[in-house]
Amino acid sequence: MENNQALQLRTVNVTRYVTPLREGGSMPAIAEADDGFLYVLKFRGAGQGHKALISEIIGGEIARKLGLRVPELVFARLDEAFGRTEPDEEIQDLLKASVGLNLALHYLSGAITYDPMVTQVDPLLASQIVWLDCLLTNMDRTARNTNMLLWHKELWLIDHGASLYFHHSWQNWEEQAKRPFVLVKDHVLLPQAENLAEVNQIFRSILTPVVINNILNLIPDEWLNEDIFISSGAQREAYALFLNTRIAHSAVFVKEAQNAKEALV
Template identity: 85%
Template sequence: MTLTDSPSLQIRTVNVTRYVTPLREGGSMPAIAEADDGFLYVLKFRGAGQGHKALIAEIIGGELARSLGLKVPELVFAKLDEAFGRTEPDEEIQDLLKASVGLNLALHYLSGAITFDPTVTKIDPLLASQIVWLDCLLTNMDRTARNTNMLLWHKELWLIDHGASLYFHHSWQNWEEQAKRPFVLVKDHVLLPQASQLEEVNTNFSSILTPKIIENILNLIPDEWLNEDIFQSSQAQRDAYALFLNTRIAHSDIFVKEAQHARETLI
């Protein structure tokens, strides 16, 4: 059964058993960690700079990508015990672990994967258009030549790190209006030069992402991460995310035209 025809979704929960190594190139200092299922994960901490909002964006971005048929490592909830990390000698890491006790988020570690390099690997125009469309929907500013957030694994392109998406939710200021705005930062998207099939993708993807798909994905977000004071309940905050995404999909021609205009200046 695929995501798009499933009535509900689930994310597995694992317990972190071993901190392996920090990934200091990440702004929020994620880490490679081992869990009680025997697998390695890239662990994203709720106690990092952007807190649970980055984890919410990671769930929404990752599962939207998966629903559209794009490759994304499995997402799991990762529990961090209070006693974990007490022997960690690095004070900065120890503080991060203490601030992240409880439920965090992790992505399956793709062992042997290499960072996508646009000067070495050329991407099919359809796939490039699909990724650009998704990032315009998500207002994902973090897929540039400097930081592509894409990996090549077993000769396939995998998307990682959507934590910088949906930047409106860091303030929720004029968020209803922002849902209809173009994504001007698409001009810096690493795949924009190859994205020649945006109109075709827009027609296809807009029909796939139904309100039910959006609802199923948003229901994955733990209530404890939905605690904005401006909302009366966690469900009210979910409803706001749903309205933003559904409105943005309904007005996708706006961000597609912006992307096409930006692309014309590059080619």
Template identity: 85%
Template sequence: MATTIHQLQLRTVNVTRYVTPLREGGSMPAIAEADDGFLYVLKFRGAGQGHKALISEIIGGELARALGLKVPELVFAQLDEAFGRTEPDEEIQDLLKASVGLNLALHYLSGAITYDPTVTKIDPLLASKIVWLDCLLTNMDRTARNTNMLLWHKELWLIDHGASLYFHHSWQNWEEQAKRPFTLVKDHVLLPQATELEIVDAMFKPILTPTLIESILSLIPDEWLNDDIFQSSEAQRAAYATFLNTRIINANIFVKEAQDARETLI
């Protein structure tokens, strides 16, 4: 691990073709083709939650990858000013205009199917890993109604971390929020199977070092770190680091909340 920590980087692709919108999500992502010939699920900086959702995608996706969970490759996606001028749908055209420049995309898993908890049962250790991560990220968007997990080649893949880290939409009491339990874990689709949370806690804490956190946060473009309450992008990046490191140190708080919530379910 130590040899790769300082080498984290995301590829950059240029979007060449808008294929189709994915209207399931409120942020109107789309399937698009890039100049490397691959299809991607494109997340737009001009969508409702703006670059905050893209920041959450980077942090959540790359933390999951560092912990050995399956996540599609994340890339930066450059959108040219001329792109989408011929798009007939006005709503989509407005979205494309507002998203000129750097966006984020996930490799499109062709043929993947949405995880259905009534059809597929997940191993307790894997379920516990995902629940633990989502408690760390305060990810409210892994419910039975919207699992944000795909089955692809008989493996479970995590997608869509844009609703994570909701504290950063206002930064109100963020230092205090870092130590709070994640009460919405009660709605997590995998909570019933998450019987190994203490084992996962012991596994994950040594991996999630401040150095690793710093390397993941370094992936966020400075232009996306522009909240007025911070004097610089580095100050904002440091705040994210403080939040995550504090939350990892105090993980017993959210682990207990998850265990208690699971007890009430079964």
């Protein structure tokens, strides 16, 4: 019988802004919360707003459901008074624009960025990650920006904010759900992805509509505010339709990945 138990993310209150991580356009930061832990804080007031946070939840929790390692995701509440003493004007503006509910990932202290020239990834794990990124249309797992960390000799996935790029315009999104992911040719782990057909069979059986709905129910209603939808529920249903359609047509993106791998010199 399928487990229909509701998923939950913890909520923490941000108590201290430690340091910015000036990578990309979203200006994440290391921050401390009232549970005593450090987090990589992703701000709702950053350039892509709620959409990047929605992608983080969907990508991170699908990866976790598939057995891949992802730092714990939490909701991080930012108080109105938090940024008043920040001397950097750009950071102060970001903090002011991010009052309320944000998203954070547990900070993996001492982790190092995955370097494909140093560490070889097992073909099964490589295939699992390539499959995930084809599903999510994640363009951000290249040799230039791997978005993977080595922590305690294990590979951890971070930063899914650039996934699901269809939702920045919602144009032809039903058709996009059935399309191959052509950017897989640049995936840092594609050369090792020998087990895509096997992984496809297993992962399709795990990611049922119930599982997808449980993950989508984690997204706060206040983040689902696209004008083209009549309600947050309708927008959530659109995400569900996109993901379930994409899973049902996974053979399309698997074939694209296999062809791209064969074309590597």
